[in-house]
Every structure is written in structure tokens, then in C-alpha cells.
Amino acid sequence: MTTVQVPHEVASFAAHVRERLAPFVGQFTQAVDSDTDDDRIAAVEELRAGHDEQVARMRKLQSVLYDAGIAWPSGPADLGGLELPPIHDTVVDEILDEMGFPTREALFVGLNIVAPALVHHAPAELRERVVTGLYRGDLIGCQLFSEPGAGSDLAGVNTRGVRDGDDWVLDGQKVWTSMGHLADVGEALVRTDPDAPKHAGLTMFLVDMHAPGVTVRPIRQMTGGAAFNEVFLDGVRIPDSQRIGGVGEGWKVASTSLGNERSTMSGAAGPLTPYVMERTVELVKRLGADADPVHRPQIAKTVAAVTAMRAAAGLSPGSWSHGLEPVSGSVLKMLMAQAADEIAKLAEAVLGERAFIDHGEKDAFAWSEFVLGVPALHLAGGTDEIQHNVIAQRGLGLPRR
Numbered sequence: 001m002t003t004v005q006v007p008h009e010v011a012s013f014a015a016h017v018r019e020r021l022a023p024f025v026g027q028f029t030q031a032v033d034s035d036t037d038d039d040r041i042a043a044v045e046e047l048r049a050g051h052d053e054q055v056a057r058m059r060k061l062q063s064v065l066y067d068a069g070i071a072w073p074s075g076p077a078d079l080g081g082l083e084l085p086p087i088h089d090t091v092v093d094e095i096l097d098e099m100g101f102p103t104r105e106a107l108f109v110g111l112n113i114v115a116p117a118l119v120h121h122a123p124a125e126l127r128e129r130v131v132t133g134l135y136r137g138d139l140i141g142c143q144l145f146s147e148p149g150a151g152s153d154l155a156g157v158n159t160r161g162v163r164d165g166d167d168w169v170l171d172g173q174k175v176w177t178s179m180g181h182l183a184d185v186g187e188a189l190v191r192t193d194p195d196a197p198k199h200a201g202l203t204m205f206l207v208d209m210h211a212p213g214v215t216v217r218p219i220r221q222m223t224g225g226a227a228f229n230e231v232f233l234d235g236v237r238i239p240d241s242q243r244i245g246g247v248g249e250g251w252k253v254a255s256t257s258l259g260n261e262r263s264t265m266s267g268a269a270g271p272l273t274p275y276v277m278e279r280t281v282e283l284v285k286r287l288g289a290d291a292d293p294v295h296r297p298q299i300a301k302t303v304a305a306v307t308a309m310r311a312a313a314g315l316s317p318g319s320w321s322h323g324l325e326p327v328s329g330s331v332l333k334m335l336m337a338q339a340a341d342e343i344a345k346l347a348e349a350v351l352g353e354r355a356f357i358d359h360g361e362k363d364a365f366a367w368s369e370f371v372l373g374v375p376a377l378h379l380a381g382g383t384d385e386i387q388h389n390v391i392a393q394r395g396l397g398l399p400r401r
């Protein structure tokens with residue numbers, strides 16, 4: 001990694017990031033052909049289908065960021081970070097977007113959900129090896145939490161972990177595993193003590209996704225992509241050195257991952273990138289919807305929702321590296337999903353059937369992926385109802401019903 005003096009003030013840091021990225025622009029943007037928005041959306045869809053070249057490019061981009069010393073501005077210095085405030089992470093994401101670099105979507109879970117758990121709870125060797133691998137793009141991570149019988153009631157997971165000498169043997173099924181088909185490592189919430197109260201009987205492990213006994217089966221989604229998977233764990237052996245946190249402390253580790261997942265979903269690395277905002281404005285202007293009284297109320301609602309989300313994200317005290325408490329993550333995640341709803345409603349209203357039927361028009365059918373993907377934002381990372389519960393009980397101190 002290059003050692004250069006990095007300016008801390010946001011505007012100078014942004015200039016520094018642009019300068020570090022400038023030599024690589026052609027190398028990464030050519031392949032995505034960012035001349036048309038449709039091509040760029042198609043590139044995201046290809047990735048979702050597990051396109052090898054897209055994934056290789058994403059890993060390469062991550063390694064470029066790492067070598068340039070800007071992969072992880074808010075991360076701890078002992079793991080290659082700069083220990084800057086989390087706004088600097090957002091600056092890097094926004095500048096990547098602005099300069100037309102391709103999405104790093106395949107890396108989102110590893111960087112924003114798995115890495116925080118490792119940083120805070122993993123033993124030193126695991127922490128250093130895997131977190132560095134994730135931030136260099138050598139490793140892709142996935143989150144093995146949900147099961148067919150445990151989603152909202154996550155503490156009800158049934159995947160069993162049984163101690164066998166220096167190893168643990170895992171058996172069970174996980175589901176909705178985003179990017180599981182691309183992942184090298186998975187953060188797995190496992191029941192190690194079936195007799196303990198349900199939150200106390202859980203332990204977190206880092207699973208090698210290429211290990212014998214791990215089977216990954218993609219699930220086709222209504223957006224056309226297949227970013228989800230079922231993951232079957234049949235007698236998978238995990239050395240105890242790959243335990244994240246103490247035995248019986250899996251819930252604490254899961255809370256670190258979940259709090260960060262919710263807050264990053266509303267940041268520049270989440271689904272509402274500046275690129276999406278820009279496309280929305282372009283769409284409205286191109287179709288003259290801003291001059292149409294029928295569409296103006298929805299435009300106003302969209303602007304209000306996006307502005308509220310961005311203002312709240314800017315006010316948020318920080319991200320995982322600074323110990324963001326779970327309630328802020330829930331509030332931000334709900335504001336993000338609401339803003340995405342308004343954008344989708346607006347796109348659908350101004351495009352009509354062209355949002356869903358491909359007539360070959362530029363930036364029309366390309367919206368279908370976004371519009372059809374928005375309902376999932378009310379579920380991923382915990383449903384709206386669960387966020388309401390978190391805010392009511394942990395934030396406002398209201399009693400459970």
C-alpha cells in the first residue's frame with residue numbers, strides 16, 4: 001500500500017481521491033460502456049447473474065482502492081484504514097459513482113456486514129487475514145443469518161454447531177443469502193446450545209464457502225436477476241479459530257452486523273446512489289414531467305423523501321467503526337426504503353408501461369430492475385415492522401406488546 005499524506009478535511013480529501021482514481025478511469029469504465037444508462041443497468045444485472053468478468057473487475061477495482069490507500073477511510077489503522085470519520089467512506093463511494101466506475105455490489109455484504117463483525121469480535125489472526133482480504137478484493141463475503149424458519153425472529157435459527165475437538169461441525173440450511181454464489185467466506189449464525197435461552201445459545205462462525213459440505217443454490221428473483229441463494233451446510237467442519245466472538249455470544253456479533261447493514265443501506269454504498277438520483281432527475285426532465293401538474297405532487301414527495309434521507313444520513317453520528325447504535329440504523333434504513341419507494345412510484349408514473357415492456361427506448365425499460373427491486377428494500381436487513389419494533393422498544397423505551 002502506498003504511504004502518502006492524506007488530507008483530512010472533506011473537500012481536500014475528495015480532491016485527493018479524484019487524483020488517486022484518475023489514472024484508472026478508462027481501464028474500468030470502458031468495459032461497462034457507460035455511454036448509455038441501459039448498458040450500465042445491464043452490467044449490474046450481469047453481475048447479479050454471477051458474470052465472471054464483472055466480478056473480476058470489481059475485485060480489481062477494490063485492489064486499486066486498497067493500493068491507493070482509500071479503500072477504507074474510516075477503518076482502523078492496524079488494518080489499513082485511515083481512522084477518518086465515516087463521511088470519508090461516503091466521499092469515496094460518491095466519487096467512484098461520479099467518475100463512472102462500475103458498481104462494487106458483489107462486495108457490499110463483505111465490506112459492510114461481515115467486516116464490522118470481524119473488526120469488533122474476531123481473534124487477531126482471523127481479523128487481520130480476512131478483513132484485509134475483504135478490503136483488498138481478494139475475498140467476497142456473504143451473510144448466513146436467515147433460515148426458512150428464522151427471518152424476523154432471527155434468534156430462532158436452527159442451524160446446529162457441535163464441538164468436535166478443535167473443530168465445530170455445522171449442519172443446517174440458510175436462505176436469501178445475497179451474493180452467496182460468489183462468496184469465499186460467510187458469516188454464519190449458528191445454534192451451539194439448544195438448551196440455553198434462544199439468544200444465549202448462539203455462536204458466530206466464519207465459514208469457508210468452498211469447504212466440503214457447503215452447497216449454494218441460486219434463487220431467481222422477479223427483477224430477473226439471481227442475487228439470492230439457498231445455502232446448505234452438511235457436516236461442514238470449522239476450526240475453532242474461525243469462531244467470531246465468544247461461544248454463546250453470537251447475538252452480540254449479529255447485532256454489530258445488522259446495525260451496520262441498516263445504516264450503510266442508506267449511505268452512498270446503498271441502493272440510492274447519486275447515480276440513481278441523477279438518473280431520476282434526467283428522466284423527469286427528458287419526459288417533461290416537471291412541467292406536468294399531474295406529476296408535480298409525486299415529484300415533490302420524491303424530493304422531500306430523498307432530502308430527508310440524505311439529511312438524516314448526514315446527521316447520523318457514524319458507522320460501525322464508531323459504534324453506531326442500532327436505532328439510528330433502523331431509522332436510516334426506513335428513510336432509505338421510503339425514498340426508494342417514491343423514486344419508483346415517480347418512474348412508474350412518468351414511464352407507464354415503458355417501465356416494464358422493452359420498446360428499445362433509452363432509459364425506459366432499464367428502470368424495471370430498480371422499480372421491481374424496491375419492495376425488497378422493505379424486507380432486507382429486517383422488515384419495516386421489525387425496524388418499528390427496534391425504534392419503539394430500544395429507541396423510545398416503549399413496552400413490548
Ligand SMILES: Cc1cc2nc3c(=O)[nH]c(=O)nc-3n(C[C@H](O)[C@H](O)[C@H](O)COP(=O)(O)OP(=O)(O)OC[C@H]3O[C@@H](n4cnc5c(N)ncnc54)[C@H](O)[C@@H]3O)c2cc1C
Pocket residue numbers: 109142143144145146147148150151152153175176177178179376377379380381382383384385386389
Ligand atoms: C434483498 C434481500 C436481501 C437479503 N439478503 C440476506 C442475506 O444476505 N443474508 C441473510 O441472512 N438474509 C438476507 N435476507 C433475508 C432478510 O433478512 C429476511 O427476509 C427478513 O429478515 C424477513 O424475514 P422473513 O423473510 O423470514 O419474513 P418473516 O420473518 O417470516 O416475516 C413475515 C412478515 O411478518 C412480519 N413480522 C414478523 N415478525 C414480526 C414481529 N415481531 N412484529 C411485527 N411484524 C412481524 C414481517 O414484518 C413480515 O411482514 C435478504 C432479504 C432481502 C429481501
